[in-house]
Amino acid sequence: MHMTKQPLHNIDTLFQQKLEELPVDLAQQQAQWQSLSKTMKAQPGQVQTPLHQLGIKWLLITIIVSVPAAFYYFKQPPGFHTAQSATSTNVTQSLFLLRNAARTIPSAKEKVQPQARVELADKAAIPRTPVTILPVDNKIPETNRLPEKIQDSAQATPVKKEKPVTKKIDSTYIYWQ
Amino acid sequence: MSEERLIEGCIKQDKRCQESLYKQYYADMLRVCLRYAKSQEEAFDILNRGFLKVFTHMTTYKQSGALGAWMRRIMVNTAIDFYREKSVREKVLPLCLEVYAAPQQAYIQPEIYSKFSSKDILLLLQSLPTNYRLVFTLHAVEGFSYKEISGMMDIKENTCRWYLMEARKLLQERMKQLLLLTPQTNAYDQAAAS
Numbered sequence: 001m002h003m004t005k006q007p008l009h010n011i012d013t014l015f016q017q018k019l020e021e022l023p024v025d026l027a028q029q030q031a032q033w034q035s036l037s038k039t040m041k042a043q044p045g046q047v048q049t050p051l052h053q054l055g056i057k058w059l060l061i062t063i064i065v066s067v068p069a070a071f072y073y074f075k076q077p078p079g080f081h082t083a084q085s086a087t088s089t090n091v092t093q094s095l096f097l098l099r100n101a102a103r104t105i106p107s108a109k110e111k112v113q114p115q116a117r118v119e120l121a122d123k124a125a126i127p128r129t130p131v132t133i134l135p136v137d138n139k140i141p142e143t144n145r146l147p148e149k150i151q152d153s154a155q156a157t158p159v160k161k162e163k164p165v166t167k168k169i170d171s172t173y174i175y176w177q
Numbered sequence: 178m179s180e181e182r183l184i185e186g187c188i189k190q191d192k193r194c195q196e197s198l199y200k201q202y203y204a205d206m207l208r209v210c211l212r213y214a215k216s217q218e219e220a221f222d223i224l225n226r227g228f229l230k231v232f233t234h235m236t237t238y239k240q241s242g243a244l245g246a247w248m249r250r251i252m253v254n255t256a257i258d259f260y261r262e263k264s265v266r267e268k269v270l271p272l273c274l275e276v277y278a279a280p281q282q283a284y285i286q287p288e289i290y291s292k293f294s295s296k297d298i299l300l301l302l303q304s305l306p307t308n309y310r311l312v313f314t315l316h317a318v319e320g321f322s323y324k325e326i327s328g329m330m331d332i333k334e335n336t337c338r339w340y341l342m343e344a345r346k347l348l349q350e351r352m353k354q355l356l357l358l359t360p361q362t363n364a365y366d367q368a369a370a371s
Contacts, residue, residue: 029203
């Protein structure tokens with residue numbers, strides 16, 4: 001038996017050809033479509049119309065632009081916008097600034113005056129400890145006492161206040177007035 | 178319904194147009210998915226994920242090329258992403274990364290070639306490890322280059338060549354085993370099996 005020599009087939013070619021000819025069972029087609037359509041209904045966000053996508057983009061742009069604009073709008077002092085619309089120049093803005101600055105000066109004074117009053121009130125409120133001035137003791141130590149006669153005469157004349165005794169009283173020490 | 182009307186209807190999210198497109202390309206796309214999947218169930222999963230991408234990105238389809246080719250590319254990318262997500266791709270690397278200039282080709286006799294039906298070939302392909310199967314199908318069946326495959330699968334070109342070489346070896350061995358298992362009717366078959 002002669003075996004005719006035929007060219008060998010590349011395994012790649014074999015697989016390529018056989019797989020292209022592979023028969024497909026269509027029995028599962030309807031079931032698979034129903035499964036896919038359920039998935040698409042469950043995930044509506046994934047499958048969007050171009051108009052819907054465009055709407056979302058515009059909404060995002062509007063939000064991004066409007067947030068800083070709103071912040072700037074509400075930051076301005078009241079009444080500014082009506083004047084701004086009337087003049088539509090920066091002069092109005094500067095006038096508002098000056099007015100606000102002028103208002104701050106008396107308000108600063110008002111802040112200082114009440115503050116001073118408060119300080120005084122605080123001082124008044126501080127309880128003062130009564131300072132008692134002790135009377136000068138006119139008593140003459142016994143050893144230095146003059147006789148009564150002399151004492152009387154001494155009393156007639158203004159008596160100088162004695163200095164407080166700082167030294168030890170010595171009986172031999174006599175105070176002369 | 179013409180293809181242009183189908184495309185317009187799908188862009189407008191018309192369910193009837195979507196269903197019509199699905200049924201029109203079901204067989205071709207399932208055939209593509211079966212080459213990459215390990216089983217029929219996984220093939221259906223990849224198929225529906227691919228169609229979901231097709232309907233979502235229909236606006237990006239530029240009518241310069243055929244719709245079937247565009248959808249086919251989406252199915253291939255979906256299959257690769259599917260196995261990447263599942264982390265099923267085996268991290269099998271060659272022990273020594275030599276430069277494989279041209280992986281050895283595997284040849285078979287034409288008589289043996291005729292012994293195998295399409296279903297047998299599909300079963301042989303699905304028996305391969307995931308990475309081997311993906312690389313073999315992308316290169317041998319789809320015709321992608323090593324550079325393209327390395328980009329799609331995020332592997333080096335050398336690794337790609339190695340996977341292809343190993344896939345061919347395994348397929349040849351398993352084809353021999355299948356021939357041995359099947360009853361031989363004539364002498365030629367017995368000779369070819371040995």
